[in-house]
Amino acid sequence: MPxxxxxxxxxxxxxxxxxAAAAPAAAQTAENAYRLESPDGRIAVTVxxxxxxxxxxxxxxxxxxxxxxxxxxxxxxxxxxxxxIAATTERRVDGHVTPPVPQKAARxxxxxxxxxxxxxxxxxxxxxxxxxxxxxxxxTAIPRDRVTVWNExxxxxxxxxxxxxxxxxxxxxxxxxREFVRLPLPDVTAAMLASLPAVVAAPxxxxxxxxxxxxxxxxxxxxRGNGRDGLAATFPPLPLETRLAGDRHLRVTRTADHIxxxxxxxxxxxxxxxxxxxxADLITNPLVYLLAAPSQVAxxxxxxxxxxxxxxxxxxxLAGVDFPAGVNTATYKHYIDFAAVHGIExxxxxxxxxxxxDLLRVVPELDMDALAAYARSRxxxxxxxxxxxxxxxQFDAAFDRFERWGIRGxxxxxMQRDDQPVINFYHRVCREAARRRMVVDFHGAVRPAIMxxxxxxxxxxxxxxxxxxxxxxxxxxxxxxxxxxxxxxxLGPMDxxxxxxxxxxxxxxxxxxxxxxxxxxxxxxxxxYVVYESxxxxxxxxPALYAREPEAMAWLRAVPTVWDETVVLDARxxxxxxxxxxxxxxxxxxGMTDWTPRELTIDLSFLPPGxxxxxxxxxxxxxxxxxxxxxxxxxxxxxxxxxAVRLAAGGGWAARIRPARP
Numbered sequence: 268m269p270x271x272x273x274x275x276x277x278x279x280x281x282x283x284x285x286x287a288a289a290a291p292a293a294a295q296t297a298e299n300a301y302r303l304e305s306p307d308g309r310i311a312v313t314v315x316x317x318x319x320x321x322x323x324x325x326x327x328x329x330x331x332x333x334x335x336x337x338x339x340x341x342x343x344x345x346x347x348x349x350x351x352i353a354a355t356t357e358r359r360v361d362g363h364v365t366p367p368v369p370q371k372a373a374r375x376x377x378x379x380x381x382x383x384x385x386x387x388x389x390x391x392x393x394x395x396x397x398x399x400x401x402x403x404x405x406x407t408a409i410p411r412d413r414v415t416v417w418n419e420x421x422x423x424x425x426x427x428x429x430x431x432x433x434x435x436x437x438x439x440x441x442x443x444x445r446e447f448v449r450l451p452l453p454d455v456t457a458a459m460l461a462s463l464p465a466v467v468a469a470p471x472x473x474x475x476x477x478x479x480x481x482x483x484x485x486x487x488x489x490x491r492g493n494g495r496d497g498l499a500a501t502f503p504p505l506p507l508e509t510r511l512a513g514d515r516h517l518r519v520t521r522t523a524d525h526i527x528x529x530x531x532x533x534x535x536x537x538x539x540x541x542x543x544x545x546x547a548d549l550i551t552n553p554l555v556y557l558l559a560a561p562s563q564v565a566x567x568x569x570x571x572x573x574x575x576x577x578x579x580x581x582x583x584x585l586a587g588v589d590f591p592a593g594v595n596t597a598t599y600k601h602y603i604d605f606a607a608v609h610g611i612e613x614x615x616x617x618x619x620x621x622x623x624x625d626l627l628r629v630v631p632e633l634d635m636d637a638l639a640a641y642a643r644s645r646x647x648x649x650x651x652x653x654x655x656x657x658x659x660x661q662f663d664a665a666f667d668r669f670e671r672w673g674i675r676g677x678x679x680x681x682m683q684r685d686d687q688p689v690i691n692f693y694h695r696v697c698r699e700a701a702r703r704r705m706v707v708d709f710h711g712a713v714r715p716a717i718m719x720x721x722x723x724x725x726x727x728x729x730x731x732x733x734x735x736x737x738x739x740x741x742x743x744x745x746x747x748x749x750x751x752x753x754x755x756x757x758l759g760p761m762d763x764x765x766x767x768x769x770x771x772x773x774x775x776x777x778x779x780x781x782x783x784x785x786x787x788x789x790x791x792x793x794x795x796y797v798v799y800e801s802x803x804x805x806x807x808x809x810p811a812l813y814a815r816e817p818e819a820m821a822w823l824r825a826v827p828t829v830w831d832e833t834v835v836l837d838a839r840x841x842x843x844x845x846x847x848x849x850x851x852x853x854x855x856x857x858g859m860t861d862w863t864p865r866e867l868t869i870d871l872s873f874l875p876p877g878x879x880x881x882x883x884x885x886x887x888x889x890x891x892x893x894x895x896x897x898x899x900x901x902x903x904x905x906x907x908x909x910x911a912v913r914l915a916a917g918g919g920w921a922a923r924i925r926p927a928r929p
Contacts, residue, residue, distance in 0.1 A: 299315065299316045299352065300313050300314060300315040300316075301313070301314045301315075301352075301355065301382055301384070302314075303357075303380055303381075303382045303394055303395075303396045304380060304396055305379070305380065305396040305397055305398050305401075306359070306361065306378040306379065306380060306396075306397075306398055307398045309326060309327055309398065310324065310325070310326055310396050310397075310398070310400070310401060310542055311324070311325045311328075311396070312324055312325075312382075312394055312396050312401050313325070314382065314384065314392075314394055316350045316351060316352050318348075318349060319336040319337070319338050319347055319348055319349070319350070319420070320336065320337050320338065320347035320350050320384075320386075320392055321334055321335060321336050321337075322335050322336075322337075322394065322403070323335070324401055324475075324540065324542070326473060326542060326544070329426075330426055331425065331426050331427075331469055331473055331475060331542075332423065332424060332425055332426065332475065332540065333424055333426050334424055335421075335422055335423055335424050335497075336420060336421075336422040337392070337403060337405075337419075337420060337421050337422070337538070338419070338420040339390070339405040339407070339416070339419050339420075339535065340416070340417040340418045340419070340420075341407060341409070341414050341415065341416045341417065342409065342411075342414045342415055342531075344388070344389060344390065344407075344409075346386060346389070346390035346392070346405055346407065347386070347390070347392060347405070347420075350384075350386050350387075350392075351386065351387040351388070352384050352385070352386065352387070353385045353386060353387040354384075354385040355382060355383065355384055355385070356382075356383045356385075357380065357381060357382050357383070358380070358381040358383075359379075359380050359381075360377060360378065360379050360380075360381070361377075361378050362376075362377050362378075363375060363376050363377055364377050364556075364557060364720075366556070366720065366723070367562060367564070367567035367570060367723040368567070368570055368572055368719070368723045368726065368802050368829060369802075369829045369830055369831065370556070370719070370759070370760060370800045370802065370829065370830070371551055371553060371556075371800065371830065371833045372553075372830065372831060372832055372833055373830070373831040373832070375553050375556065375557065377557050378397065378398060379395045379396060379397040380395070380396050381393060381394065381395045381396075382394045382395075389407070389408065389409070390405060390406065390407050390408075391405070391406040391407075392404070392405055392406070393405075393406065393534075395558075397554060397557070399541060399542065399543075399548075399552050399553065399554050400476075400539060400540050400541040400542040400552065400554050401539065401540050401542065402480070402537045402538065402539035402540070402554065402558055403537070403538055404481070404534055404535050404536060404537045404538065405419075405534075405535045406533070406534050406535070407531060407532060407533060407535075408531070408532045409531030409532060410531060410532070411531040412530065412531065413528050413529065413530065413531070414528070414529060414530070414531045415525050415527075415528055416485070416525060416526050416527040416528070416529060417524075417525045417526070418502070418525070418526060419500060419502065419526070419535075420499075420500065421488070421499065421500035421538050422493075422497055422498075422499050422500075423477050423490075423497055423498045423499070423540065424496050424497035425452060425467050425469055425475060425496055425497060426469070426470075426496075427469055427470040428470060429451075429452040429467050429468060429469050429470070429496070430449050430450060430451050430452060430467070430468045431449070431450055431452050431455060431465055431466065431467045431468065431498070432447040432448070432449050432465065432466040432467075432468070432750065432753075432754050432840070432841075433447065433448055433449075433450050433455055433459070433461050433465055434446070434447050434461050434462050434463070434464075434465065434754070434755075435448065435459055435460065435461050436460045436461055436462050436489070437460075438460065439460075439489065439503040439519075439684065439685075439686070440516075440518055440519070440683050440684060441462065441683055442683055442710075442711050442712065442729070442730070443462045443712060443713035443714075443730040443731075444729070444730065444731060444732040444733070444736070445461075445462060445732060446732060446742065446747060446750075447466070447747075447750050447751075447754040447755070449468070449841065452467065452492070452495075452496060452497075453494060453495055453496070454492075454494075455491075455492025455493075455494070455498070456491075456492050456493075456494045457491045457492060457493060457494065457499075458491075459491060459492050460489060460490070460491055460501070461489065461490045461491070461498075462487075462489060462490075462713055462730075463477065463478050463479065463487075463488060463489070463490070463713065463758060464476045464477055464478040464541075464754060464755070464757050464758060465477045465490050465498055466549070466753060466754050466757075466840070467498075468840075472544065472545065472546075473542070473543070473544060474541075474542075474543040474544075474546060474548075474549055474753070474840075475540050475541070475542060475543075476540065476541040476543070476549060476552070476754075476757050477490065477498060477538075477539075477540055478539050478540075478541065478554075478555055478717070478757060478758060479536050479537060479538055479539060479555075479717065480536065480537045480539060480554070480555045480556075480557075480558035480559045480717050481534070481536050481537050481558055481559050481560050481717075481721075482536045482690060482714065482717060482718070483536075483560070483690065483691075483694060483721075484527070484529050484530070484533075484687065484690070484691060485526075485527050485529060485535065485536055485687055485690060486502045486503045486504075486505075486526050486527060486685060486686045486687045486690060487502070487503070487685035487686075487690065487714045488500055488502065488536070488538065489501045489502060489503070500538070502526040503519075503522075503526070503684065503685065503686040504522035504523055504524070504525065504526055504686070505522060505523040505525055505526060505527060505528065505686060505687055505688075506519040506521070506522055506523075506686055506688060507521045507522055507523055508520045508521035511656065514623045514624060514654065515623075515654045515656065515680075515681040516681065516683065517655075517656050517683075517684075519684070519686070526686075526687070527687045528687075529687075537558040539554050539555070539558060541554050541555075541757060545838075546753055546838045546839050546840045547835035547837070547838040548835075549752075549753040549754075549757055549840070550752050550753065550756065550833070550835050550838060550844070550846065551833055551835060552757060555716075555717050555757065555758055555759055556719070556720050556759065557720075559717060559718065559719075559720035559721050560720070560721045561720065561721070562720065562721060562722075562723050563697075563698065563701070563721055563722060564701045564722065564723055564724060567723050567724075569704045570706060570723055570724050570726075571612060571648065571675070571706070572612075572726055572802035572803060572828050572829045573611070573612025573613060573802075573803065573804075573828055574611045574612055574613070574803075574804050574805070574806055574823070574828060575611065575612070575613040575614065575615050575650065575803060575804070575805050575806065576602050576605055576606045576611050576613070576614045576615070576806055576810065577615050577617065577764060577805045577806060577807050578598075578599075578602060578614075578615060578616065578617050579615075579617035579618060579652075580734065580735060580738070580764060580783060580805075580807040580808065581783070581807065581808050581809035581812070582780070582781045582782070582783075583598055583809075584781070584782065584809045584811065585598065585601060585809060585810065585811050586809075586811040587811060587814075588601060593632070594616075594619035594620060594630060594632055594633065595632040595633060596632070596633055596634045596637060596638055599614065599616060599633070599638055600638065600641055601810065602614045602810060603638075603641060603642050603645050603647045604645065605810035605813070605814075606645075606647045607645040607646060607647050609813075609820060609823070609824050610824055611647070611806065612647070612648060613647065613648045613649070613650050613675065613676065613803070614642065614647055614648075614649055614650070615649075615650040615651075615652065615678060615805075616649060616650070616651050616652060617652040617678070618652055620633055620635075620651065620652070621653075623654070623657075624657060625657070625661075626653060626657055626658065626661050626664075626665040626668070627661060627664055627665065627668060635672055636672065639672040639673050639674065640673075642673075643673055648674075648675030648676065649672075649673075649674050649675060649676075650674070650675060650676035650677065650678055650706070650708065651669065651674055651676075651677050651678065652677075652678045652680060653665070653677055653678070653679055653680070654680055654681050655679050655680065655681055655682045655692065655711070656681075658677075658679060658696070659692060662695075662699070666699055666700075666703055669703070669705065670703045670705075674705060675704075675705060675706065676700075676705050676706035676707065676708065676726075676803075677696075677700060677705060677706075677707055677708070678707075678708040678709075678710060679696060679707065679708070679709050679710070679711075680709075680710040680711045681710070681711040682709070682711045682712040683711050683712060684712070685712060685713075685714040689712075690714065693709065693712075693714065693715045693718060694718070694721075694722070696709075697715075697718065697721075697722035697724060697725050698722070700724055701722065701724045705724065706724050706725075706726050706803065707722070707724055707725045707726065708725075708726060708727045708728070708729075708762060708803055709725070709727075709728045709729065709730075710728075710729035710730075710762065711729065711730075712728070712729070712730050713728065713729075713730025713731070713755070713758065714730070715728045715730075716728040716730060716758040716759035716760060716761065717758050717759055718759075719759050719760060726760065726801070726802040726803035727760045727761070727762040727801045727802065727803035727804075728759065728760060728761065728762060729761070729762045730755070730758075730761070731751065731755050731761040731762065731763055732747060733761070733762065733763040733764050734763060734764045734765060734767060734785060734807055735764060737767070737776075737778060737783050737784065737785055737786065738778060738779070738780045738783045739778050739780060740778055741776060741778065741786065743785075743786065744773075744786045744787070744862070744917075745786060745787040745791060745859070745860065745861045745862055745916075745917035745918075746841060746861040746862060748787070748791070748795070748859060748861075749840075749841060749842060749843055749844050749859050749860065749861050750840060750841045751763070751799070752798055752799070752838070752844050752846075753838070753840040753841075753844075754840075756799065756800055759800075760800050760801045760802060760803075761799060761800070761801060762801055762803065762805065763795060763799050763801070764805040764807045765792050765795035765796060765799065765804070765805065765807065766792060766796075766805060766806040766807045766808050766823065767783070767784060767785035767792050767807060767808055768789070768808045768809075768812040768813065768815075768816055768819065768895070769782070769783070769784035769785065769808075769812070769895070770784065770785050770787065770788055770789045770791070770792060770894030770895045771784045771785065771786055771787075771894050772891060772892055772893065772894050772916065772917065773786065773862055773916065773917060775892075775894075784894075785894070786894075786917060787859075787894060787916075787917030787918065787919070788886050788890045788891075788894045788895075788896070788897065788915055788917055788918045788919055789819065789884075789886075789890070789894060789895045789896070789897045789919075790884050790885060790886050790890070790897050790914075790918060790919035790920055790921055791859055791860075791894075791917055791918055791919035792919070793819065793822050793823075793857070793884050793919060793921040794857030794858055794859045794919035794920060794921045795857065795859070795919075796822075796823070796826045796828075796855075796857065796921070797826065797846055797847075797848055797855045797856060797857030797921065798844055798846050798857040798858075798859055800830075801828065802828050802829050803828065804828045806823060818884070818897075818899040819884070819897075821882075821899070822884055822921055822923065825855075825923055826855055826921075826923070827848075827850040827855070829850070830848040830849065830850055831849050831850055831851065832848065832849040833846065833847070833848050833849075834846070834847045834848075834849075834873045835847075836856070836858075836867075836869060836870060836873075837867055837868070841861065842860070842861055842863070843858070843859065843860040843861065843865060843867065843914070844857075844858070844859055845857070845858035845859075845867055845869060845912075845920075846858075847873055852925075852926055853923065853924065853925050853926075854873070854874065854879075854922075854923075854924040855921070855922065855923055855924070856869060856920070856921065856922040856924065857919070857920070857921050858912060858914060858919060858920040858921075859914075859918075859919045860914040860916075860917070860918050860919070861917070862916050862917050863916065864891060864913070864914060864915050864916045864918065865913075865914055866911055866912065866913050866914070867911075867912045867914065867920070868909055868910070868911060868912070869909065869910040869911075869912050869920075869922075870909050871904055871905070871906055871907075871908045871909065871910070871924075872906050872907070873906070874904075874905065874906040874924065875906065876905075876906065877905065877926060877927070878903055878904075878905055878926075878927040879903070879904050879905060879924045879925060879926055879927055880901060880902075880903060880904075880924070880925050880926075880927050880928075881901065881902050881903070881904045881908075881910075881922055881923070881924045882899065882900070882901050882922065882923045882924075882925075883898075883899070883900050883901075883902075883920065883921070883922045884897055884898075884899055884920070884921040884922070885897060885898050885899075885900065885912065885913075885920050886898075886913065886914060886915040886918040886919065886920065890915040890918055891915040891916045891917075891918070894917070903927060904924065
């Protein structure tokens, strides 16, 4: 095997050991190719200077991505087109990252080998090989403040008979709330647009997920098929004119013939492929987070992840109160009381609190000053829903008003775009919110999910076909639910908004906007709080329904929203998933299935030595007919225990495991 690097010095920085090397650094073949291996040697990238900058990806010696290509066209240059390599530099990194707001883990190993290719005529390309996949990016050093990026070519080709879980889109104007439909890769044509990620199912059970990271001052990456063996990049062009349709849909009506105008000297976003030999490895894959720019928030101690009592999904339906429920002060004080009693950190005021189009006014039924003071007195933070264009129009004044009220967060909605100006808007909102110590939840787009390392106050992002769909259609079903952990969740936190207390079997589900229900069982919903990553996790249903469900509330009070450790116990994309996550000395387990009833073996060997009390929420004997049927049980277990867990159709299982007290 060729020598990977010639080491010249060791540098220690921020918990990372960096091994730097002088050129020539990588093994160079007679064909002017450079080979880069992952630290564990399983994954190899061979980069070639041909008609374009081309590369192959091999896993355990078998090429899984042959003859991929990349070119960046900026001003009058085409970086990567007919390239000549002027110099190379390599690095080894062996360290860790400690997220201010943990998602998968409190400490993430960061190990990679990097090859930087300096191209004759200007520009550079940087490739990295991680144990979890590969990534590359372009760099330019053009001595001009602003340059035009005409296009970026990125061709991802796959070897063998492949399928792809493909989030097909109708156009660049989208909420990105898509199904990940499994299609034969040759059936995906250039006419079929998709957002991210696309997860390719390759021979031998290998999964190859295409995504991006470190996106700033640039449009988001989208994909099209080639009708054969691959996917190709495409990007929303730079908008020149827009038109507001209704009160919130700002559509692009005229575009430029280029995708961005940006700084001449900069790094460009990472294009990455997560490589997994088991479906389970997709759930723990950290590449999107690791490749993002480090935190831009100096002091993160104030950032408070947690759970949210949400008003909109349950249509503000309350019972047993002596006031008319609705968008009014009394109703939200009731939500605040509910949150305070159950240790829920936030209450959200969704659509209706302000007259649409003006964030500086409040509807007459709400006394925001009194409500904010009441929330503070009860230790509950308020989060305000806003339409993005209105926030953009009233940016400084709105933030000033929110800060004066003591608002702790904002939920920004309806962007439905990720062209360059909207990407810049995401960063601007997170920066301003951090300056005023507010958390952020973006709905109406998927792209902010990849920005949570850069902006730790960005706690959640929608861009997912979530539970809200059950108010008007049947698309948020159990099969979809057990596809998301392997697809959408690869990008980062997802605000699916679980917690439904009306739970329907397949035959009895109906979309009811004012009194919605979920598909699948009660325990399917409870398990989502472990399976789905979101440091800002909603409780979507009414306080009135939760009050009738003390056993369910025992789980919802206890389950954390951030985690120290994650172990995937068993998983198959689109079929089932079982995940264990640790917070402190407690473990929480969530298991979910599609519409197929099944039995899972929960192996507790991840536990440390000692005895533990396991409290379980399990599908009841009739859960397949009546989705709300469940049993709450308790038993003593240890690391040698194996539990046979039966899941009903659309079912689930949830468990809290605590050290046994003497």
